[in-house]
Amino acid sequence: MASKKIHAIYTDDDLLMQAVKQTRAANYHISDVFTPFPVHGLDHAVGLAPTRLAITSFLYGLTGLTVAVVLMNYIMIEDWPQNIGGKPAFTFYQNMPAFIPIMFELTVFFAAHLMVITFYMRSKLWPFKKAENPDLRTTDDHFLMEVDIANHDVEKLTKFLYDTGASEISLIENEQDH
Amino acid sequence: MSSHYEAPIREPLVLGDKSYHDISVDVGAPVLGKANKSWWIVFTISLIAFLWGLGCIIYTLSTGIGVWGLNKTIGWAWDITNFVWWVGIGHAGTLISAVLLLFRQKWRMAVNRSAEAMTIFAVVQAGLFPIIHMGRPWLAYWVLPIPNQFGSLWVNFNSPLLWDVFAISTYLSVSLVFWWTGLLPDFAMIRDRTTSPFQKKIYGILSFGWSGRVKDWQRFEEVSLVLAGLATPLVLSVHTIVSFDFATSVVPGWHSTIYPPYFVAGAIFSGFAMVQTLLIIMRKVSNLEDYITILHIEYMNKVILLTGGIVTVAYIIEYFIAWYSGVPYENYVYLSFGAATGPYWWAFWALIICNLIVPLTLWVKKLRRNIVWTFIVALIINIGMWFERFDIIVIDLSKDRLTSSWAMFQPTFVDIGTFIGTIGFFFVLFLLYARTFPVIAQAEVKTILKSSGESFKRLRAEHGDDHSHVIVQEYPANAGPAANVEDKNFDTAFSDSKAEDNVDTVAAEANKGKINSLLNTVGTFDPKVEEQDDLQKINGIGPVMEQKLHQIGIFTYDQVSRMTDREYDLLDEIVSEFPGRAKRDDWAGQALKLKNKN
Numbered sequence: 140m141a142s143k144k145i146h147a148i149y150t151d152d153d154l155l156m157q158a159v160k161q162t163r164a165a166n167y168h169i170s171d172v173f174t175p176f177p178v179h180g181l182d183h184a185v186g187l188a189p190t191r192l193a194i195t196s197f198l199y200g201l202t203g204l205t206v207a208v209v210l211m212n213y214i215m216i217e218d219w220p221q222n223i224g225g226k227p228a229f230t231f232y233q234n235m236p237a238f239i240p241i242m243f244e245l246t247v248f249f250a251a252h253l254m255v256i257t258f259y260m261r262s263k264l265w266p267f268k269k270a271e272n273p274d275l276r277t278t279d280d281h282f283l284m285e286v287d288i289a290n291h292d293v294e295k296l297t298k299f300l301y302d303t304g305a306s307e308i309s310l311i312e313n314e315q316d317h
Numbered sequence: 318m319s320s321h322y323e324a325p326i327r328e329p330l331v332l333g334d335k336s337y338h339d340i341s342v343d344v345g346a347p348v349l350g351k352a353n354k355s356w357w358i359v360f361t362i363s364l365i366a367f368l369w370g371l372g373c374i375i376y377t378l379s380t381g382i383g384v385w386g387l388n389k390t391i392g393w394a395w396d397i398t399n400f401v402w403w404v405g406i407g408h409a410g411t412l413i414s415a416v417l418l419l420f421r422q423k424w425r426m427a428v429n430r431s432a433e434a435m436t437i438f439a440v441v442q443a444g445l446f447p448i449i450h451m452g453r454p455w456l457a458y459w460v461l462p463i464p465n466q467f468g469s470l471w472v473n474f475n476s477p478l479l480w481d482v483f484a485i486s487t488y489l490s491v492s493l494v495f496w497w498t499g500l501l502p503d504f505a506m507i508r509d510r511t512t513s514p515f516q517k518k519i520y521g522i523l524s525f526g527w528s529g530r531v532k533d534w535q536r537f538e539e540v541s542l543v544l545a546g547l548a549t550p551l552v553l554s555v556h557t558i559v560s561f562d563f564a565t566s567v568v569p570g571w572h573s574t575i576y577p578p579y580f581v582a583g584a585i586f587s588g589f590a591m592v593q594t595l596l597i598i599m600r601k602v603s604n605l606e607d608y609i610t611i612l613h614i615e616y617m618n619k620v621i622l623l624t625g626g627i628v629t630v631a632y633i634i635e636y637f638i639a640w641y642s643g644v645p646y647e648n649y650v651y652l653s654f655g656a657a658t659g660p661y662w663w664a665f666w667a668l669i670i671c672n673l674i675v676p677l678t679l680w681v682k683k684l685r686r687n688i689v690w691t692f693i694v695a696l697i698i699n700i701g702m703w704f705e706r707f708d709i710i711v712i713d714l715s716k717d718r719l720t721s722s723w724a725m726f727q728p729t730f731v732d733i734g735t736f737i738g739t740i741g742f743f744f745v746l747f748l749l750y751a752r753t754f755p756v757i758a759q760a761e762v763k764t765i766l767k768s769s770g771e772s773f774k775r776l777r778a779e780h781g782d783d784h785s786h787v788i789v790q791e792y793p794a795n796a797g798p799a800a801n802v803e804d805k806n807f808d809t810a811f812s813d814s815k816a817e818d819n820v821d822t823v824a825a826e827a828n829k830g831k832i833n834s835l836l837n838t839v840g841t842f843d844p845k846v847e848e849q850d851d852l853q854k855i856n857g858i859g860p861v862m863e864q865k866l867h868q869i870g871i872f873t874y875d876q877v878s879r880m881t882d883r884e885y886d887l888l889d890e891i892v893s894e895f896p897g898r899a900k901r902d903d904w905a906g907q908a909l910k911l912k913n914k915n
Contacts, residue, residue: 151787172531176760180534200914214471240480248487262533268526280337
């Protein structure tokens with residue numbers, strides 16, 4: 140099924156914010172917004188749910204901590220206990236103070252890298268990925284709001300967007316939904 | 318908008334009348350332009366130094382560590398000095414991007430990219446030294462806890478040297494990821510601005526297909542914040558652990574509980590000095606003086622003052638405690654009366670003068686804001702911090718508990734060559750970076766333009782804090798943003814389908830993008846202040862063409878004279894009747910002559 144969208148281009152972030160709010164208030168559906176820099180509060184204005192990446196990072200950090208504990212317990216306590224500089228190696232608990240630096244490093248290592256990998260996967264960012272910003276100027280100084288036409292009247296909607304301050308408006312017909 | 322308010326007493330962080338587009342242009346210029354002669358000269362010198370260092374490293378590895386100046390008493394010298402020096406330098410980048418992000422310091426945005434680049438390149442140099450020192454670097458993987466052919470001979474997790482392996486590799490990889498994530502939107506900007514297909518491809522790959530969706534930005538900001546939160550303790554832990562290499566030993570002068578905080582402060586101190594050294598040159602060479610301002614330099618000088626002060630206090634405490642302990646061996650440590658008057662007096666005083674005395678001049682505001690003086694001080698601190706590590710390692714080792722084994726250290730040409738080689742390697746990497754990477758986090762700078770830009774601050778000063786900051790080049794709704802008035806300025810959005818019957822009119826609405834892009838370069842015509850010229854005087858422009866140019870918005874010779882091949886092509890696309898005419902007749906050249914005649 141063909142989905143029709145309208146791309147409205149703005150030249151200013153404040154104007155875009157206002158347009159987003161007005162468009163949402165008029166019950167049009169904004170399917171995406173492309174901006175050259177993070178516009179403060181835009182995600183909230185568009186109505187996006189907060190991201191859960193910080194939570195995943197916390198869980199990854201716990202994973203890293205567990206890996207560090209299991210690794211060092213196996214190597215230093217179970218598999219090959221040694222007397223190194225008189226540091227007690229009978230139990231993990233006794234030897235633990237010497238393990239804290241690595242427990243910390245691995246926690247950070249897992250939390251940081253796995254979170255970033257999750258971010259790249261979720262946002263579909265990787266080498267050789269084709270960029271999907273519909274207008275090249277959206278990485279420079281233009282702001283593009285994509286509005287679903289659905290069953291709205293195109294003329295009315297474009298006029299509405301024009302009055303929100305859009306400097307350019309174009310009609311996009313996609314053959315396949317994605 | 319009140320959300321852009323910033324106290325007027327704060328000096329602007331972005332100078333000049335900048336728009337968002339200007340920032341893209343200024344940051345993209347070094348990448349999209351050509352390298353000048355001085356770049357090639359400095360690059361060649363660095364490359365020669367690097368190759369010399371590479372030769373020294375190969376000589377070391379093929380012959381053995383014996384080619385260094387080490388002796389039985391001083392078993393660690395330049396290698397570990399250079400290692401700690403480079404790791405220390407590698408601290409400012411993540412400090413700027415992480416700690417200052419948590420503290421919401423806006424000035425970090427102009428300097429964080431280069432500081433992080435410097436961090437990564439410096440840590441690469443640092444990592445070289447332990448690997449060379451292993452003697453057999455192809456067995457470097459033995460430092461990792463992997464099952465091996467010697468039964469279960471594991472690495473020793475009680476050792477600070479192994480902690481170093483984990484700390485530095487975590488630090489390097491997390492800094493790299495932090496840096497690259499921040500680079501994605503800026504690579505995307507270069508990708509979308511370049512006209513060369515090769516660059517487009519390369520930056521397309523580097524930018525990971527960044528599109529700037531609102532959801533991506535939301536995640537981007539969250540990831541940046543969490544990474545900053547993780548990197549802040551990380552950056553402190555790295556130099557803490559480096560200091561453990563010494564502090565957990567029983568050598569007098571090394572066995573010191575003050576080491577972790579003192580090393581961290583020293584690392585930030587030397588890291589900022591290196592940032593100053595690099596950025597003072599780069600802002601000049603790459604024409605970024607509007608972004609890396611005198612204010613940024615002053616802020617960094619204040620950080621240098623603070624961390625230099627901490628280091629000073631640590632030195633004094635070390636000196637005092639060594640004396641107060643009454644232990645005779647402590648009189649040989651690097652901060653003691655014995656060191657100040659002994660055979661290494663020159664190293665002791667180099668440390669005191671470079672790290673304690675010279676930075677004190679930065680208390681004077683005039684000197685703090687003096688670029689030349691800042692540069693000199695930064696160089697002196699770089700030297701002083703190298704001597705600090707040299708003093709800690711060599712002076713402390715040179716007089717051990719057995720008088721008969723006291724010795725001095727004499728570096729060989731291999732020691733010196735390897736060190737100079739890493740400096741060369743560092744500059745090779747940094748110079749390549751400065752030519753190929755967006756050296757300023759332009760996306761972030763754009764977010765502070767309205768609050769901290771000079772022109773916007775001036776607007777607020779003139780028109781009050783509620784002044785609208787909307788930048789609009791061409792306003793369909795002239796009454797102001799989004800005044801939803803019926804039928805105002807609105808004909809029809811998609812005229813191209815029906816209104817094609819009138820041959821003489823340019824399909825203005827359909828070509829709006831092209832027209833805007835054309836006008837962006839040639840400039841718009843303001844009937845209030847300018848007068849329109851007789852375009853028909855240009856050979857090749859007749860009455861029909863003139864009318865079309867007027868419809869597009871071109872009225873003056875000045876505008877026509879700014880046209881290049883790109884604009885000719887755009888014009889041909891908009892007005893399809895006379896393809897190639899403008900180029901053939903060289904309208905721009907003709908217009909320039911007519912303009913100068915007027």
